[in-house]
Amino acid sequence: MTQVDQVRRLAAEILGVGVHRVWIDPQQLERVATVISKEEVRKLIKEGVIRKRPVKGISRHRIRIRKMKKKRGRRRGPGSRKGPRYDERELWISRIRAIRKFLKHLRDRKIIDKRTYRRLYLLAKGGTFRNVSHLKTYIKEHKLARRI
Numbered sequence: 001m002t003q004v005d006q007v008r009r010l011a012a013e014i015l016g017v018g019v020h021r022v023w024i025d026p027q028q029l030e031r032v033a034t035v036i037s038k039e040e041v042r043k044l045i046k047e048g049v050i051r052k053r054p055v056k057g058i059s060r061h062r063i064r065i066r067k068m069k070k071k072r073g074r075r076r077g078p079g080s081r082k083g084p085r086y087d088e089r090e091l092w093i094s095r096i097r098a099i100r101k102f103l104k105h106l107r108d109r110k111i112i113d114k115r116t117y118r119r120l121y122l123l124a125k126g127g128t129f130r131n132v133s134h135l136k137t138y139i140k141e142h143k144l145a146r147r148i
Contacts, residue, residue, distance in 0.1 A: 003033040010041045011050045021053045095131060099124045102132050116144050
């Protein structure tokens with residue numbers, strides 16, 4: 001540990017900061033190296049040979065710009081989103097409602113009988129059909145409709 005490092009440590013103790021925040025004037029290094037006591041270090045601080053460096057903060061500039069862009073509606077696309085891409089429950093609700101509506105339509109028009117309706121209803125509830133067109137193909141394949 002050199003003499004300048006010892007002075008730096010003493011200055012850090014006096015200034016109440018870490019050794020890396022102590023600035024020593026590069027032109028006065030020989031003078032600083034001769035210092036021994038805390039009293040002399042205090043004198044150098046008073047003269048401005050030794051100073052406390054400012055705290056380095058984190059710049060908020062980029063964050064402010066991003067915030068402004070989001071305010072204007074930018075940076076909100078599907079690639080920026082976190083969490084589920086879509087709500088599974090909402091998808092299920094819309095799908096099952098469409099299928100049930102179609103089944104009721106078929107039953108009311110007497111295209112399928114009540115027993116077939118009930119069976120298809122329960123299959124739909126079990127998640128057998130992806131959508132209404134899938135249900136239609138199922139009915140055609142199994143010849144469940146009187147006419148379609």
